[in-house]
Amino acid sequence: xxxxxxxxxxxxxxxxxxxxxxxxxxxxxxxxxxxxxxxxxxxxxxxxxxxxxxxxxxxxxxxxxxxxxxxxxxxxxxxxxxxxxxxxxxxxxxxxxxxxxxxxxxxxxxxxxxxxxxxxxxxxxxxxxxxxxxxxxxxxxxxxxxxxxxxxxxxxxxxxxxxxxxxxxxxxxxxxxxxxxxxxxxxxxxxxxxxxxxxxxxxxxxxxxxxxxxxxxxxxxxxxxxxxxxxxxxxxxxxxxxxxxxx
Amino acid sequence: xxxxxxxxxxxxxxxxxxxxxxxxxxxxxxxxxxxxxxxxxxxxxxxxxxxxxxxxxxxxxxxxxxxxxxxxxxxxxxxxxxxxxxxxxxxxxxxxxxxxxxxxxxxxxxxxxxxxxxxxxxxxxxxxxxxxxxxxxxxxxxxxxxxxxxxxxxxxxxxxxxxxxxxxxxxxxxxxxxxxxxxxxxxxxxxxxxxxxxxxxxxxxxxxxxxxxxxxxxxxxxxxxxxxxxxxxxxxxxxxxxxxxxx
Numbered sequence: 001x002x003x004x005x006x007x008x009x010x011x012x013x014x015x016x017x018x019x020x021x022x023x024x025x026x027x028x029x030x031x032x033x034x035x036x037x038x039x040x041x042x043x044x045x046x047x048x049x050x051x052x053x054x055x056x057x058x059x060x061x062x063x064x065x066x067x068x069x070x071x072x073x074x075x076x077x078x079x080x081x082x083x084x085x086x087x088x089x090x091x092x093x094x095x096x097x098x099x100x101x102x103x104x105x106x107x108x109x110x111x112x113x114x115x116x117x118x119x120x121x122x123x124x125x126x127x128x129x130x131x132x133x134x135x136x137x138x139x140x141x142x143x144x145x146x147x148x149x150x151x152x153x154x155x156x157x158x159x160x161x162x163x164x165x166x167x168x169x170x171x172x173x174x175x176x177x178x179x180x181x182x183x184x185x186x187x188x189x190x191x192x193x194x195x196x197x198x199x200x201x202x203x204x205x206x207x208x209x210x211x212x213x214x215x216x217x218x219x220x221x222x223x224x225x226x227x228x229x230x231x232x233x234x235x236x237x238x239x240x241x242x243x244x245x246x247x
Numbered sequence: 248x249x250x251x252x253x254x255x256x257x258x259x260x261x262x263x264x265x266x267x268x269x270x271x272x273x274x275x276x277x278x279x280x281x282x283x284x285x286x287x288x289x290x291x292x293x294x295x296x297x298x299x300x301x302x303x304x305x306x307x308x309x310x311x312x313x314x315x316x317x318x319x320x321x322x323x324x325x326x327x328x329x330x331x332x333x334x335x336x337x338x339x340x341x342x343x344x345x346x347x348x349x350x351x352x353x354x355x356x357x358x359x360x361x362x363x364x365x366x367x368x369x370x371x372x373x374x375x376x377x378x379x380x381x382x383x384x385x386x387x388x389x390x391x392x393x394x395x396x397x398x399x400x401x402x403x404x405x406x407x408x409x410x411x412x413x414x415x416x417x418x419x420x421x422x423x424x425x426x427x428x429x430x431x432x433x434x435x436x437x438x439x440x441x442x443x444x445x446x447x448x449x450x451x452x453x454x455x456x457x458x459x460x461x462x463x464x465x466x467x468x469x470x471x472x473x474x475x476x477x478x479x480x481x482x483x484x485x486x487x488x489x490x491x492x493x494x
Contacts, residue, residue, distance in 0.1 A: 011266070019359065020270065021263040083363045083373075091371035091484050098479055108367040112266065112357050116330045120355040124338035126330075128387070129395050130379045131404065139488020140375070148376050148402040155398035156391065157378065232345055237338050241386020 003104040005066050005076045007093045009084035009111025012197025013041040017117065022109055029077035033066045038079050059089065063096035070104045083113040087134060087162060115160040118193035118221040121203045123235030125191055125223045129157050135172045136163040142172070146179060153180040158229065158238055161222040173222070174212040180224060181208050189225040191236045196221055205231055250351040252313050252323045254340050256331035256358025259444025260288040264364065269356055276324035280313045285326050306336065310343035317351045330360040334381060334409060362407040365440035365468040368450045370482030372438055372470045376404050382419045383410040389419075393426060400427040405476065405485055408469040420469070421459040427471060428455050436472040438483045443468055452478060 006025045011017035018026075026032060032042060032051045039053040052069070054062040063078070070076045080089045090108040097106050119126045131152035137145060152159045159180065164173045180188075186209035193203040194217070206214050208224065216222060229238040253272045258264035265273075273279060279289060279298050286300040299316070301309040310325070317323045327336045337355040344353050366373045378399035384392060399406045406427065411420045427435075433456035440450040441464070453461050455471065463469060476485040 016268040016271070017266050017357075019258070019264050019266055023267060024263070083359075085363055085366040085371060086373045086377065087487075088371075088374070090367070091374035091487055094371055094479075094482055094484055095486070108371065110264075110359050110363040110367040112330075112359065113363065116332055116357040116360065119332040120337070120357040124332060124335075124341055124355065126333045127335070127338035129381060129392075130333065131399070132377045132379075134376060139490070141489060144403065144489070145376075148404060151398040151402035151404070152378070155395040157395060157398070232341075235341055237341055239342070240334075240338055242388060242391070243386070 003070045003073070004107060005070050005078055005093065005097070005104055006107050006109050007078045007084045007088070007090045008109040009082055009088055010042070010079055011082060011112035012114070012117050013081060014197060015045050017112055017197050019109070019111065022111060025077050025109060026079070028075070030074035031069050032077045032079055033062060033069065034079040035062070038081055042079060059092050060096060063089070063093050064100065066093065067097055067100050067102045067104055071102060083111045084108055085110050086113045086132065114162060114196055114221045115223065117196040118160070118191065118223060121193050121196055121201065122191035122205070122223060123237050125225055125229060125236045125238050126158055126160070127238045127240050128226060128228070130160060131157040132160050132162060134162040135165070135169065135176060137169065146175065149176045149179050153183040156226045158226045159224040161224070163218060164220055164222045165216045166218045173216055177208050177211045184208060184227060188227070189229050189231050189236050191223045192216060192220050194220045205234070205236060250317045250320070251354060252317050252325055252340065252344070252351055253354050253356050254325045254331045254335070254337045255356040256329055256335055257289070257326055258329060258359035259361070259364050260328060261444060262292050264359055264444050266356070266358065269358060272324055272356060273326070275322070277321035278316050279324045279326055280309060280316065281326040282309070285328055289326060306339050307343060310336070310340050311347065313340065314344055314347050314349045314351055318349060330358045331355055332357050333360045333379065361409060361443055361468045362470065364443040365407070365438065365470060368440050368443055368448065369438035369452070369470060370484050372472055372476060372483045372485050373405055373407070374485045374487050375473060375475070377407060378404040379407050379409060381409040382412070382416065382423060384416065393422065396423045396426050400430040403473045405473045406471040408471070410465060411467055411469045412463045413465045420463055424455050424458045431455060431474060435474070436476050436478050436483050438470045439463060439467055441467045452481070452483060
């Protein structure tokens with residue numbers, strides 16, 4: 001099997017946040033396939049490459065296209081932001097390649113996930129156990145999403161919310177905050193990063209009770225602290241532990 | 248403020264998995280500070296740099312050393328594996344710099360966290376909501392750790408276990424598996440990766456009920472699938488959704 005598709009997570013987008021491996025694969029690929037927004041980000045940095053883009057939500061078509069192009073003899077890089085392995089293209093790519101019974105090797109190339117980028121901007125909010133939850137109910141029952149929010153809140157996880165809001169989902173974030181406040185103080189620190197790691201990045205701090213009033217949209221990652229999280233010098237910090245053993 | 252400490256996550260260790268930014272900072276730093284195992288990994292790849300290492304569990308001493316060296320005028324890179332922002336050095340570094348009232352800027356440089364690397368090896372197990380839980384009770388009450396395992400299990404999170412076992416904690420992993428099996432089928436796929444992304448990497452698949460018999464140690468990451476996770480062609484795959492809307 002010498003046909004190969006690399007499923008590359010490129011992090012927030014700028015080359016500096018890509019791994020050496022991701023940069024090398026993009027530079028050497030015959031063809032870069034991705035959602036238009038992502039290929040546009042890469043075109044600006046790798047202008048001499050050949051690109052094929054498909055619209056958002058056409059993931060299965062995009063994967064079929066990648067397989068077809070690989071079978072024609074192209075080394076394909078299927079690209080997406082963040083980590084291709086966390087809410088990324090790795091799974092659907094494996095599923096489609098299998099469905100097509102294509103003799104193509106699928107290699108996942110991990111990247112920096114959005115929670116990591118957002119955390120690095122805010123300070124150090126992810127120093128303890130963490131739940132990543134997407135508030136998009138496009139493919140997940142809303143009841144299950146809120147059950148996860150409640151479970152994570154009840155067990156004092158730091159909670160990082162992906163896809164926190166869209167035009168169709170205006171009140172999910174407020175509902176999530178209400179659920180978390182059943183278990184956590186309303187003054188619990190919350191960090192919001194819009195376009196994390198991108199030129200127009202914006203980051204700010206708020207609290208659980210104020211979260212509903214914040215201008216959050218689909219380009220934001222929201223990080224809710226655990227019971228120990230605090231703000232100092234405008235940085236959001238979750239301590240490593242619960243002070244059982246002092247060092 | 249021109250004194251600066253970069254808190255750099257270098258992923259599994261090999262340069263190919265570091266971000267361009269991490270490589271550049273390491274190459275340009277006056278001094279690289281870290282736990283001995285980590286500085287040894289970097290020395291092999293950046294042999295001309297100046298290193299200072301301290302033993303494991305001396306994190307606060309290491310941070311004070313970094314601050315002192317920065318105040319002397321050195322640009323310092325405080326290094327650790329994975330993402331410096333997830334169970335990493337970013338938080339303690341901010342805390343110590345604040346405690347010392349040091350006029351030093353702390354910049355977090357994110358890296359690929361162990362769950363991302365392990366997932367890329369196993370297939371695509373992290374395509375849906377995820378909990379990261381450390382089974383180390385060095386600084387966290389064991390009761391809280393198991394409460395988190397139970398909460399994550401009850402709400403069908405994919406669960407990635409860090410520090411799954413050590414010589415002192417021989418039965419925590421088995422207890423965690425027992426808790427998860429209260430909510431999830433005993434045949435639920437589990438992926439184990441030892442030394443993910445390193446030359447002696449080893450990865451294999453098992454099930455929840457068999458997990459207790461696996462040779463897991465502190466160099467492993469354990470990923471427990473959710474109710475939808477399956478194995479196909481020896482790859483562990485968690486589907487993106489719950490098939491509400493077919494595409």
